[in-house]
Amino acid sequence: MAYSPIKIGRRQLTELPQNAAVETVSQGSQQPPQRLLRIVGQEGFPVNATQASLAAIHDDIQGLASGYYLVPVTFGDKSDRNGYYRVYAAQNSEQDWNGETVGDGWQIDLERVGTDQEIDFESRVTGPAIVSNSFGWVASEGLFSPPAGTYALNPGGTALPRPCADGPDQLFYIDGAGGDGTRWGCSVGNYGNGRCRFLDDQGIERSGLNFAPANLTSWTLGNGLVQIVPGTAGNTLTVQHWTGAPAAGGAPSWQSKNWDLTGTIGIVGVTNLAGWSSVNLLRNDYEMVAMRLVRDAPGAGRVLIDLTLRRGSRFVEVYVNADFAATWKLVKHFAEPGTLGGLGSAALTATVEDSAGSQYTIGSAHTFTADTANGGISATGKTFDAYIGAVVSVPVLNANPDFETNVANWTPTGGTFAQSNTRAHKGSFSALMTPNGVATQVFAESEQIPVVANASYQASAWVWPTSTVTSNIGVSVNWYDATHTYISTTTGTTSATGGQWNFLTSHLYTAPVNAAYAEVIPVIGGTPAAGQLVWWDEVKLRAYAYPFGSLTPAQSGNLSTDLLGQYAGRRSEYVQPVRR
Amino acid sequence: MGVSEVTMGLGQWSLQLRADTPQSVIDQLSGGWFGHIAITMGRPGPTLLGDGLLSTSRYVGVITRLTLGGSGTGGTSAPKSIGGPGMAFWLGDAEDKGDVLETAVNLTAQPFASIIPLLLPSSGAVTANFISTSVPGTLTQSYRWVSPRSAISSVCSLMGGSGVNAVEWRVNGDATLDAGLVSELYSTAPQVAIVRRSSGADPAMRALRGTIQNAVDVDDYTTRSIVLAGSTPTVGSADLATVPYNDLHGNALKLTRVDTQPSTAAGNATAAAGVNLALYNAPRNAVQLSTDEFDIKGTTLRAGGYVWVQDPDSGLVDITQEIHLRGEILNPVLLRCIQLDWPLLRGHGAAYRDGGGNWTDLTDYLVPESGPSTVWVGATNRKLIGQ
Numbered sequence: 001m002a003y004s005p006i007k008i009g010r011r012q013l014t015e016l017p018q019n020a021a022v023e024t025v026s027q028g029s030q031q032p033p034q035r036l037l038r039i040v041g042q043e044g045f046p047v048n049a050t051q052a053s054l055a056a057i058h059d060d061i062q063g064l065a066s067g068y069y070l071v072p073v074t075f076g077d078k079s080d081r082n083g084y085y086r087v088y089a090a091q092n093s094e095q096d097w098n099g100e101t102v103g104d105g106w107q108i109d110l111e112r113v114g115t116d117q118e119i120d121f122e123s124r125v126t127g128p129a130i131v132s133n134s135f136g137w138v139a140s141e142g143l144f145s146p147p148a149g150t151y152a153l154n155p156g157g158t159a160l161p162r163p164c165a166d167g168p169d170q171l172f173y174i175d176g177a178g179g180d181g182t183r184w185g186c187s188v189g190n191y192g193n194g195r196c197r198f199l200d201d202q203g204i205e206r207s208g209l210n211f212a213p214a215n216l217t218s219w220t221l222g223n224g225l226v227q228i229v230p231g232t233a234g235n236t237l238t239v240q241h242w243t244g245a246p247a248a249g250g251a252p253s254w255q256s257k258n259w260d261l262t263g264t265i266g267i268v269g270v271t272n273l274a275g276w277s278s279v280n281l282l283r284n285d286y287e288m289v290a291m292r293l294v295r296d297a298p299g300a301g302r303v304l305i306d307l308t309l310r311r312g313s314r315f316v317e318v319y320v321n322a323d324f325a326a327t328w329k330l331v332k333h334f335a336e337p338g339t340l341g342g343l344g345s346a347a348l349t350a351t352v353e354d355s356a357g358s359q360y361t362i363g364s365a366h367t368f369t370a371d372t373a374n375g376g377i378s379a380t381g382k383t384f385d386a387y388i389g390a391v392v393s394v395p396v397l398n399a400n401p402d403f404e405t406n407v408a409n410w411t412p413t414g415g416t417f418a419q420s421n422t423r424a425h426k427g428s429f430s431a432l433m434t435p436n437g438v439a440t441q442v443f444a445e446s447e448q449i450p451v452v453a454n455a456s457y458q459a460s461a462w463v464w465p466t467s468t469v470t471s472n473i474g475v476s477v478n479w480y481d482a483t484h485t486y487i488s489t490t491t492g493t494t495s496a497t498g499g500q501w502n503f504l505t506s507h508l509y510t511a512p513v514n515a516a517y518a519e520v521i522p523v524i525g526g527t528p529a530a531g532q533l534v535w536w537d538e539v540k541l542r543a544y545a546y547p548f549g550s551l552t553p554a555q556s557g558n559l560s561t562d563l564l565g566q567y568a569g570r571r572s573e574y575v576q577p578v579r580r
Numbered sequence: 581m582g583v584s585e586v587t588m589g590l591g592q593w594s595l596q597l598r599a600d601t602p603q604s605v606i607d608q609l610s611g612g613w614f615g616h617i618a619i620t621m622g623r624p625g626p627t628l629l630g631d632g633l634l635s636t637s638r639y640v641g642v643i644t645r646l647t648l649g650g651s652g653t654g655g656t657s658a659p660k661s662i663g664g665p666g667m668a669f670w671l672g673d674a675e676d677k678g679d680v681l682e683t684a685v686n687l688t689a690q691p692f693a694s695i696i697p698l699l700l701p702s703s704g705a706v707t708a709n710f711i712s713t714s715v716p717g718t719l720t721q722s723y724r725w726v727s728p729r730s731a732i733s734s735v736c737s738l739m740g741g742s743g744v745n746a747v748e749w750r751v752n753g754d755a756t757l758d759a760g761l762v763s764e765l766y767s768t769a770p771q772v773a774i775v776r777r778s779s780g781a782d783p784a785m786r787a788l789r790g791t792i793q794n795a796v797d798v799d800d801y802t803t804r805s806i807v808l809a810g811s812t813p814t815v816g817s818a819d820l821a822t823v824p825y826n827d828l829h830g831n832a833l834k835l836t837r838v839d840t841q842p843s844t845a846a847g848n849a850t851a852a853a854g855v856n857l858a859l860y861n862a863p864r865n866a867v868q869l870s871t872d873e874f875d876i877k878g879t880t881l882r883a884g885g886y887v888w889v890q891d892p893d894s895g896l897v898d899i900t901q902e903i904h905l906r907g908e909i910l911n912p913v914l915l916r917c918i919q920l921d922w923p924l925l926r927g928h929g930a931a932y933r934d935g936g937g938n939w940t941d942l943t944d945y946l947v948p949e950s951g952p953s954t955v956w957v958g959a960t961n962r963k964l965i966g967q
Contacts, residue, residue: 126892127911128899180892282778282907290907304782306907319904323783382783383904572908574777574892 003048006041008087008108009071010197010205011060014048015041017077023112035112036088037081044103054104056204056211058092061106063208065090067284070577072188073110082188084119084577085110113577116187121146122578123287125180127571133365135344140569141562144178145170145312147286149190154183160557162314163392164224165242165254170194172312174557174566183578196223196289196309198281209281216279221291221316223309226389227254228316235333236261236274239316241358241390257360258333259388260376261318263326266300270329273305273320287311287573300324310570315361315389315563317570321382328384330362331376338362338375342564348377349391349560352503353460359391361560363567389563396540397457398446398520403431403537409447414439425462425501425537433522437530443523448480449541451511451518456561458542459492459520461504464535468498472525475539477509480517487512493525501537582923582949583619583639585666585883587916588733588748590674593617593641594663595924596947601660606648608940609662609932615643616933617662617942618753619924624931626939631754633931633939640753642669643932667751670705672727679703681731684724691718692739692747696759699723699731706751712760715739715747721845732759737855738848744768750884762916765884770914772881773888774869774955778906785888785905788955793868794894802860804836809849811842816849818857867896867915870952881955883920888912889957919956923949 006015023037043049043057064071064087075081092106113119123144130140146153148168157176161169170193197205199222201215213219217230227240235258243255261273276293283290293305301323308317320328338348342363348370350359360375364386368377377386399409404427407419412433420432435442451457459475474493481487490509496502511518520541524534543559557566581594595617597605609615618624618637626633634640644664665673672678679701687695692715697708706728719739723731732749736759740747744763751757758765772786779789803823807816825833837856844852867889881887888903889896890912898913924930926948932940 124892126890126897126899127909128902131909132902282780288908292907302783308907317907319907321783321904385904570909572910 005076006039007072007074008085008110009064009069009073010192010195010207011057011064013041013057013061013106014043015039015076034088037085037110037112038107039110040105040107042103042105045101049104050202051099051102052202052214053204054094054102055214056200056202056206057106058094058104059211060207061090061092061108063206063210065108066210067208069208070113070575072191074188083115084113084188084191086113087111114579116185118580119577120183120185120580122576123178123180123182123184124574124576125178125182125571126573130568131365131570133344133346133568134367135346135365137343137346137568139343139565141174141557141565142178142569142571143172143174143310143312143557143566144182144573145172145194145310146184147186147190147195147311148193150184150186152183152185153177155179162225162312162558163242164194165222166193166195166224168193170225170312172557174562185580192286194224194311195286196311197221198284198289198291206281207284209284213279216276219279221289221307221309223289223311223313225312225314226309226316228307228309228388231258231260231274231333233258233333235259236272237388239388239390241314241392243358243392255354255358255390255392257336257388257390260329260331260333261305261320262329262331263297263303263320263322264329265297265303265324265326268297268299271297273303276305282306285575287575297322297324300326310573313566314392314558315387315567317567318384318386318388320384323382325380325382327378327380329371329376329378330384330386330388331371331374331378332360335374336360338370338372340370340372342561343568347560347564348372348375350375357392359560361389361391361563363387363564365568387563387567389560391560391563392558396542397449397451398539398541401538401540402427403429405429407431407444410444412442412444414442417444420535423464423535425464427537430464430535430537431539433524433534433536435524435528435530435532438527440527441523441525442528443476443521444536445478446520446539446541448484448517448519451479451515452543453511453513453515455511455543457509457511457518459509459540460542461522461539462501462537463496463504463522464501464537465496465498465524466531466533469496469524469526469528469532469534471495472528473534474504474523476521476523477541478519478521479512479515480519481514482516484517487515489521491523493523581663582921583641584919584921585639586919587884588668588736588750589666589919590668591641591666591883591919592663593619593639593666594645594661595619595930595942596949597660597662597942597945598947599660601945605932605940605942605945606660608934609643609646609660610648612643612932612934615935617641617643617664618931618933620929620931622927623929623943624941626931626933626941630939631933631937634754634933635752637753638928639666641666644669667753667755668729670701670755671732671751671757672729676727676730678727678729679705680725680727681723682725684722685731686722688720689718690720691715692735692759695719695735696732696749696757699728699735700757701728706755706757709752709756710758710760710764712747712764714761714764720847723843726843732757734844738844738851742858748884762884766882766886766916768886770886770888772885773890773903773905773910773912774867774957775889775905775910775912776891776893778908780906782905785903787905788869791870792889792891792894792896793870794891794896795868796863798863800860800864801862802835802837802857803833805853805857805860806836806838807844807849807853807856808838808840809842809844809852810846812846813840813842814846814849816851816853818850818853820857820861867891867894867955867957869955869957881917881920883917885917887915887917887955887957889915915957917955917957920953921956922953923951925949 088111089109157173164170201218347363929943
């Protein structure tokens with residue numbers, strides 16, 4: 001007798017082949033007739049499960065039936081039955097022989113929906129183009145993201161990729177596809193790509209809603225792009241982003257940002273909202289998961305913290321809802337300064353990218369007070385909405401920003417610009433700028449880079465001067481039109497402390513209306529002396545925001561303003577199967 | 581069967597008593613016509629609360645029906661049942677019987693607040709509690725040979741607007757009357773959302789899940805309303821500004837409703853025609869929700885109150901509305917609960933009040949019911965037919 005694996009939705013189970021899978025068709029008054037497939041299996045300790053996981057299996061099987069969930073089913077020994085089903089009924093029983101052996105036998109009735117050759121999926125999307133907000137938003141990006149591997153999307157759109165921990169890039173759309181009634185096809189094997197999921201303390205991906213997590217401080221809410229776990233460094237939550245190919249050139253990984261969520265509650269004062277008393281799921285679908293943390297506020301009432309995650313999204317939505325008014329604050333656990341930007345300045349984004357080349361970005365649809373020094377936002381009331389996302393690996397537009405091989409693509413003026421291994425902020429090399437001592441400005445021009453008119457760009461660099469420069473050092477941008485004719489220069493000079501690395505950023509430069517190309521230019525002015533050596537590293541020009549409504553081939557959908565626009569355009573989605 | 585509450589309607593109730601209910605109790609009920617039943621959460625404690633139960637109970641009804649006798653299984657007696665209408669009965673029953681206005685009540689440019697007291701039963705069966713002073717305008721009208729219920733309903737129709745500016749009345753459990761703007765009688769900020777998938781409670785909102793049936797019809801659709809008012813009569817009319825439907829030949833649909841209202845003053849003919857048109861100028865939309873949520877009636881939901889309803893599959897979505905509920909943004913339709921049907925479940929209590937003000941606790945004799953509660957909701961300016 002051979003056991004056979006079977007995967008029902010998120011759950012891997014073991015089917016007992018000696019009990020034939022019985023399939024019946026019920027005519028009766030049911031139209032179309034129900035086609036039920038009854039399967040039987042058993043999980044057991046110590047055979048194929050742990051004692052702790054058996055409880056999860058028991059609850060999840062019951063949960064699938066109580067929610068009448070649509071699930072992809074993959075059989076180990078009869079792949080011709082693979083397809084989409086609804087869990088129509090389930091029963092299971094647990095037998096414990098004094099802890100030496102524990103068995104959970106189950107029987108599941110699956111109502112056949114169809115194979116992936118006959119079934120389309122229809123996304124039922126509800127909501128306006130822009131959610132209610134305090135900023136007068138006039139534009140949004142309605143993000144839509146079916147499972148990776150989806151085919152025949154109708155209506156179609158421009159697919160934008162996001163590296164995903166599940167393997168294939170998770171494609172998403174911010175134009176065209178995604179309206180109510182969008183239809184798509186998907187094989188059973190791909191249906192779980194990029195899915196939203198809740199993992200308990202054992203790392204088991206849970207099904208349904210009817211279970212109690214065994215450990216309130218050990219769980220994961222994720223979608224392959226972003227995941228949230230309880231904080232372990234004294235912080236409330238840790239939000240992790242999948243970097244794909246990080247700027248550092250290392251392996252793809254989860255990059256963590258520690259966050260504190262606090263409330264100023266009555267006489268208690270500022271209170272970290274960790275230490276919740278319960279965790280439960282509000283919704284547990286592949287396209288969206290919502291969970292609720294309940295935090296006791298002694299003397300004041302209760303605080304509900306809802307965390308919502310959508311398939312394909314790069315941010316987690318946070319909603320605090322309490323019986324009482326308080327000042328709520330979402331802030332970096334370790335201070336990381338941020339800069340306000342986006343529509344209505346409703347997004348706060350890290351001023352400096354981290355070691356993986358990412359920047360946190362948070363925001364809200366309602367008025368808040370920004371803590372730019374530490375990286376946080378706060379608001380007062382009974383409710384508080386926010387999102388926590390990351391700008392991940394935005395492409396650097398200019399060639400050779402790190403000078404690891406040479407200084408190709410850089411043209412100096414007023415001095416020399418040569419590769420140096422004396423010091424480096426990243427890697428082993430930087431570029432040493434040596435003034436000639438007579439030029440009023442010493443600079444190096446990059447190649448001409450294609451840009452989009454009216455778009456916003458961020459120029460940045462790390463600089464190590466031998467002596468403190470009180471002004472006249474920075475990163476400028478030259479703009480050129482389509483015929484490569486010079487238009488103008490946008491300058492952003494500042495100061496830099498001698499004898500250490502300083503991060504210089506131009507913040508946001510807007511390309512002129514007729515701009516087609518740009519040069520990024522590290523520069524030091526004020527007729528620097530020949531001995532005022534300056535080492536430069538990671539000199540970059542990157543896109544910050546494209547004008548809404550002008551989706552270009554270069555638009556990534558991943559900039560901080562994009563994420564804000566996707567927060568502004570978020571809508572409710574339910575996926576329903578329909579026959580082709 | 582339980583309780584059926586209807587906004588500005590009689591409603592009805594019934595409950596079953598166990599076959600072994602003491603005969604003394606049955607005898608009290610048998611002689612207790614037009615006594616009252618108070619239904620509560622838990623044991624009512626009438627000995628302690630007395631008439632205080634009338635204003636604190638979940639529901640108060642009037643006894644007008646009694647079923648006794650018969651045999652049950654094994655030679656036992658069959659359960660008894662009692663029932664009747666709600667407290668609006670005291671303004672006038674379903675046949676418009678009541679403390680009929682035999683003396684004409686002649687109103688000349690009178691404001692709402694001064695009209696209503698004149699129309700209350702002279703017997704004192706219903707007294708005034710809250711009478712709004714915010715209803716705009718005055719009314720010139722005469723009422724005679726009609727019940728107070730008909731007269732007050734007519735005043736509310738003629739003087740009210742639409743939506744939250746409609747004017748309604750409500751008889752409370754202690755036989756007092758509230759009358760005024762809908763926004764004064766009921767909270768316009770819903771505390772209940774009816775959704776297809778998720779149920780549970782947020783701090784300020786409760787989500788009820790259940791099966792939703794959305795019935796839409798145009799059986800009473802009207803494009804032009806004519807009222808023949810007074811004894812002469814005087815013709816009043818009202819027309820729809822635009823008619824979006826056509827007949828087979830492409831002509832604009834024409835459905836004229838003619839209503840004879842001899843008791844309506846001639847000067848109110850046009851206003852009355854407008855009232856009728858407002859009732860029937862759109863598809864009738866009635867959503868029925870069945871839910872197993874226990875005790876949905878209470879502070880969170882009552883007949884006449886507002887609820888959010890979202891069911892995209894039934895077209896019940898309004899993208900101009902937005903609420904945040906249980907981790908999701910919803911765009912529900914704002915509707916009013918027009919009718920609320922709920923069973924008397926295990927855990928409910930009941931007490932009987934006779935005409936002399938004596939109370940008897942019936943909780944021990946109740947036969948609990950089962951089954952879902954049903955919430956009927958409609959658009960804010962529409963009414964169910966026949967109510």
